[in-house]
Structure formats: structure tokens, C-alpha cells
Amino acid sequence: MLEINQVRKEYRDVLQTITAVAVDHLRIATGEQIALVGPSGSGKTTLLHLISGLLIPTTGEIKFNEIILSSMPETWRDTWRAKAVGYVFQKLNLLPSLRVRDNLLVAMSFANVIPKKEQQQWAIQLLDQVGVSDKLDKFPHQLSMGEQQRVAAARAVVNKPSLILADEPTASLDQDNGLLVLDMLRQFAKESGSTLVVSTHDRQIMNQFERICFLRKPSEEVSGSATSNRLA
Amino acid sequence: MRLLIAWRNLLAKPVQSGLTILIVAAAIAMLAVVTLLSTGTHAGLVRATEPFDLIVGAKGSPNQLVLNTVFLKDVPIGNVSYEIYEKLSENPLVDSAIPLAFGDNYKGYTIVGCGSDIFFHQPKVGQQEWLQFAAGRPFSVPFEAVVGAKAAQELGLRLGDEFKSAHGFIPGGHAHDHAYQVVGILQPVNGPYDQAILVPIESIWLAHEKHESKVEGEAIEDSDEHDHEHEVTAVLVKPKGYSEAMRLYQQFQQEKGAQMIFPAQVIVQLFSILGQGEQMLRSIAYIIIVMGLIIMALSVYWSALGRARDRSILRSLGASAKDIFTVILAESALLTILGVALGILTGHGIYLALVKVMESKAAIVLTSGVTLEEIYIIIGGTLFGILAGLIPAALTYKIDVAKYL
Numbered sequence A: 001m002l003e004i005n006q007v008r009k010e011y012r013d014v015l016q017t018i019t020a021v022a023v024d025h026l027r028i029a030t031g032e033q034i035a036l037v038g039p040s041g042s043g044k045t046t047l048l049h050l051i052s053g054l055l056i057p058t059t060g061e062i063k064f065n066e067i068i069l070s071s072m073p074e075t076w077r078d079t080w081r082a083k084a085v086g087y088v089f090q091k092l093n094l095l096p097s098l099r100v101r102d103n104l105l106v107a108m109s110f111a112n113v114i115p116k117k118e119q120q121q122w123a124i125q126l127l128d129q130v131g132v133s134d135k136l137d138k139f140p141h142q143l144s145m146g147e148q149q150r151v152a153a154a155r156a157v158v159n160k161p162s163l164i165l166a167d168e169p170t171a172s173l174d175q176d177n178g179l180l181v182l183d184m185l186r187q188f189a190k191e192s193g194s195t196l197v198v199s200t201h202d203r204q205i206m207n208q209f210e211r212i213c214f215l216r217k218p219s220e221e222v223s224g225s226a227t228s229n230r231l232a
Numbered sequence B: 001m002r003l004l005i006a007w008r009n010l011l012a013k014p015v016q017s018g019l020t021i022l023i024v025a026a027a028i029a030m031l032a033v034v035t036l037l038s039t040g041t042h043a044g045l046v047r048a049t050e051p052f053d054l055i056v057g058a059k060g061s062p063n064q065l066v067l068n069t070v071f072l073k074d075v076p077i078g079n080v081s082y083e084i085y086e087k088l089s090e091n092p093l094v095d096s097a098i099p100l101a102f103g104d105n106y107k108g109y110t111i112v113g114c115g116s117d118i119f120f121h122q123p124k125v126g127q128q129e130w131l132q133f134a135a136g137r138p139f140s141v142p143f144e145a146v147v148g149a150k151a152a153q154e155l156g157l158r159l160g161d162e163f164k165s166a167h168g169f170i171p172g173g174h175a176h177d178h179a180y181q182v183v184g185i186l187q188p189v190n191g192p193y194d195q196a197i198l199v200p201i202e203s204i205w206l207a208h209e210k211h212e213s214k215v216e217g218e219a220i221e222d223s224d225e226h227d228h229e230h231e232v233t234a235v236l237v238k239p240k241g242y243s244e245a246m247r248l249y250q251q252f253q254q255e256k257g258a259q260m261i262f263p264a265q266v267i268v269q270l271f272s273i274l275g276q277g278e279q280m281l282r283s284i285a286y287i288i289i290v291m292g293l294i295i296m297a298l299s300v301y302w303s304a305l306g307r308a309r310d311r312s313i314l315r316s317l318g319a320s321a322k323d324i325f326t327v328i329l330a331e332s333a334l335l336t337i338l339g340v341a342l343g344i345l346t347g348h349g350i351y352l353a354l355v356k357v358m359e360s361k362a363a364i365v366l367t368s369g370v371t372l373e374e375i376y377i378i379i380g381g382t383l384f385g386i387l388a389g390l391i392p393a394a395l396t397y398k399i400d401v402a403k404y405l
């Protein structure tokens, strides 16, 4: 169970305060698949960062299985993120200095979920599933963007996480590849009973989901009502 | 895995990493060479003087006396009368006294005229004799020769070979008539005497008498009668013990025709002169090391700054701030360890080359192998490298993770 209560993330500098995201209330049940929808700048990325514990909210709380993430020490959040969260970033964020195979191995090394002996085998199996088994020892820049995204997806599920996050998987690249990656993530989440949160502003993708959470630019809300998000 | 990441980070900047390693290596190599050289020369010099407890020779520079008696270099100051040797050998404080005479060479290799008791000479009581035979036997009559290991090898002398000595200390002096026959070849003593040719002291006297007689046109054949006229260049004295040595030394202060010296003491003075140059080189090496480590810290710092995004990605994969710290520290550690290893290897290489030169030029056999000080350098260098690595690690491990993702 993922629970978001009265969460705001603000960025302050000398001149102004920017509210990057504001969410009143959002509950996502374990195993549920949900689309986060909103225009550019509405705070989708910020919210996914908050959910993964990479950011902590300025106000409000995010609870994962009744644990308030922001109340835990940073090292706990690191370990939790390693073991329980799989995140396909919008910018993919593969480590450029590591080979494709090592990008998966490094994620496993921080999580310690997969036994050491099986890690190599498991990495190869996953990379085979996403169709890059012939690029195991290439560096990310030697792969096409589509291939890189599939590696990023494989890395996100490598530790069999209970929470999978994907940030606009169809936005920057070719649509088909994005859909393929999304299918793979949905399939994986379904089989493992993991929760899946996908951000998008793509109608076609939106329509695949039974549940959609709309985000609006918080700045538009400054003078308006406190309710900035609606659940579909 | 953290090591792999650190390693890859270094490989990503091969020139910067390579240069850093080279600087650290250069400093370590220099320090290693200075250290090895000083330990090696000290040990080599000490070993060379070991068989010589006390030396008696003509008055003059003690350094020169040591140089030509122990190291077979330089020209002797002069001679002392045979009487002095006789008095010494009868002195109750003396365990043994061995007369030595220099003055001839064979192809530049010093011919040492000496008493045959030199073959019984033990540097330390109860230990093996100093000179051990590889082949043959000690000389027993004049004009037999026992050749040092290196001299035999380099001159190609074998048992039964004959050679004619030349007057003086450098090759090319005019030759004496009488030929020497090789009757023995020594095992290496790892000192200057490996390059010596030992002959009965009487041979030297005979050769020189003949030589003089020729010049003067006289014929002197009966050498025994002229014992009182014979001279020795030096006497190698082994006192009965330490206190006897001191008493002997005091007694000898009154002696007008000769001086008595402790070679070990002369060597110690030499060390202090060498020590000054050594100290300077050492200081330079330390300065280079400090500079090298600063450059390394900066290099790691800069490349870490440039990889903020990589570190954010690692954090997003669940790496803790401590893991990031470890990775950056591991980069410095890897650079240092590689630099130190390369430096030690290079240092030993240079040292071995120098040893070869020293052995042929100075006849001192330097020790090789890892010295204790070198282990300190290895440990110290690595520790300081890691310590220096703490700075960039501490400055960069905390980052605004989300900013770069």
C-alpha cells in the first residue's frame, strides 16, 4: 500500500518559492497499476522522485506499507530503494562508464536480493528478455536509445521490486519501443504482484490503465482551491 | 562492484589518471632508490670493512689508508718497516697480524702481497674463515697466486695459468720478469677483495729487488738477509678483544713511524658525509610525494565533480552516501596503490642498474632486496594516498541527488 497525504514539494530561492508538485491525497493498493497524467511541468517527475525516496516532501507524508518514508533515516531509504523500488527514469540514467551487464549487476550489488551466484545468470536472462542479449558487454552509448531504454527497464526489475516507477516511457523515444517497455513492465508487475506507477501525457497509454491520477501545474493553483488532483 | 566502478571512473580519464600515477610513481621511485642506495652502500661498506678490525699503515690520511687497504683503491700513503709488523705480531694484545704489501697489478687488478696466515683470518672469532677456496689451494712458495672470484672470472684465469705482474696500480706499468702461477681461486667474499690477486708477500719483495737491482746494476739474491730492510704497506691486525683493541690503540699513539686506525670508524665518518647528500635527495623525494598526493587529490576531486550525475544514478539505485564515499576513496586508493607499486618496481630497476655500475666501479657489492624502510614507504605512501583521497571524497560524496536525474 502506497499512501500520499497532503504532499507538497517546494523549491525556495531568494526571490521566489516554486511549488513543484502538490498532491492532496492518493492511495495506491499493492499490485495496482496507475497512470500519472499531467502536462509538462505538472510535477510528475518530482512526484515519482518523492515516491522513490530520492526527494522528501516539504510538507505532508508518503507512506509505504505504513512506514513514513521521510521519517526514516536516509540510509534506510537507500536500502529500501535498492531492494523495493525499480525506477525507469525519463532520462534512463544508465551508468555510462559501465557495460550493459554491469549496469544490472551494480543495481543487484546494492540490493543483495538476488544471491551472488545467480546474479550473472539473472542479468543475462533479463537482458535476453528485452532483446539486447547480443550487447551484454557494450557500453550504453554504443546502444540505440530504444535499446538503452530496454536495458533501463531490465535494470528496474532486476531486484524484483514491489514498487515499479516509470517516467514517461513513451515520451522521448519511438512510440513502439516505449509501448514495448511498458508492456514488459506491466507484465512483470502483474506476475509478481508489484505496484506500478507510470507517468505519461500520452492518451493512448493513459487509456490502457484502469486508474488515472491527474496532476496540474501547482503554480496555477496558487490562488485557487486546495484540491489540485483528481482521481479518475 | 564498488572497486569496479572506481576503476571504470579512472579508465574514463586515462590521461589524467595515468599522469597522476606517474607522478606518485616518480616520487616513490626516487625515495626507494635513495633508501635502497643508502642501505645498500652502508651494508656494502660495512661488509667490506668487516674483516679489518684494525689497520696499521704509514702516517697520513686515515681515509686513504682505508681506501687502499680495504677497498684496494687509491695509492698507498707509503710503507712502514717490517719491524712494526714483527712487534705487532709479538704483542700479547694481538690475536693475529697479517702483513700486506701493495704496489703491483695485473691488468689493473691489484696484487696483494700478504702473509699466508690471511687464509686463516676469521673476521669474527669462531666463524668461518674470510677467504674460502672455490678451487685449488693457498699459496705456499713465492710466485704462486690465489685469485679473487671476480678477478678470476673477468681475467679468465684458471688453475695453472701464468701471468706477469706490472709495477704500479694501473694497467700498463712496465712488467716484472717473474711470472706468477695461479694455484687457487677464491669463492666470492662480496667485497673489494673479489677483485684482488693474493700472492706471498715475499714475491713482491723479490720482484721489486730484482727490479731495483736491474736499475742499479747489482745482483741481490739472498732475500732472507735483507728482512730488516723489507717494508710492508699495511698490517691487518686482529686484537684479542674489544678492550685489547682499545689498549692497543692507545699504545700505538706513541708510535712515530705508523698510524693505527679503526676502519669501521673511518667508514662511519664517510657515512655522515654521504648522509648529507642522501638527506637532501630524501627531502626532495618527500616534497615530490606531497605534491603528487595533492595533485592526486585534486585530480580525483575534479573528476568526481564531473561525475555528479553518475553518483546520483548510483544513489538512485540504492547506493548510500557511504557507498559513494567509498567509491571516490577507492579511486584515490587505486591511483596510489598503482603509483606506489610502479614506483617501487621502477626504483628497484634503477637501483639494480646502479648496483651493476657500483660493483664494477667501486668494487662494493651492494645488497638488494626489500628493505624495512621500503616497507615503511609502501605503507606510508598508501596510507597518505588514502588520507589525501579522504578530501575529495568528503567534498563530493554528498550531492543533491534528484537534481541530476
Ligand SMILES: Nc1ncnc2c1ncn2[C@@H]1O[C@H](COP(=O)(O)OP(=O)(O)O)[C@@H](O)[C@H]1O
Pocket (backbone or CB within 6 Å): A011, A018, A019, A020, A021, A038, A039, A040, A041, A042, A043, A044, A045, A046, A047, B403
Ligand atoms: N530542483 C528544482 N529546482 C527548482 N524547480 C524545480 C526543480 N525540479 C523541478 N522544478 C520545477 O517543478 C516543476 C515540476 O517539474 P517536474 O516534476 O519535472 O514536472 P514534469 O515531470 O511533470 O514535467 C517545474 O516547474 C520545474 O521547473
Ligand SMILES: [Mg+2]
Pocket (backbone or CB within 6 Å): A044, A045, A046, A090, A167
Ligand atoms: Mg518529467
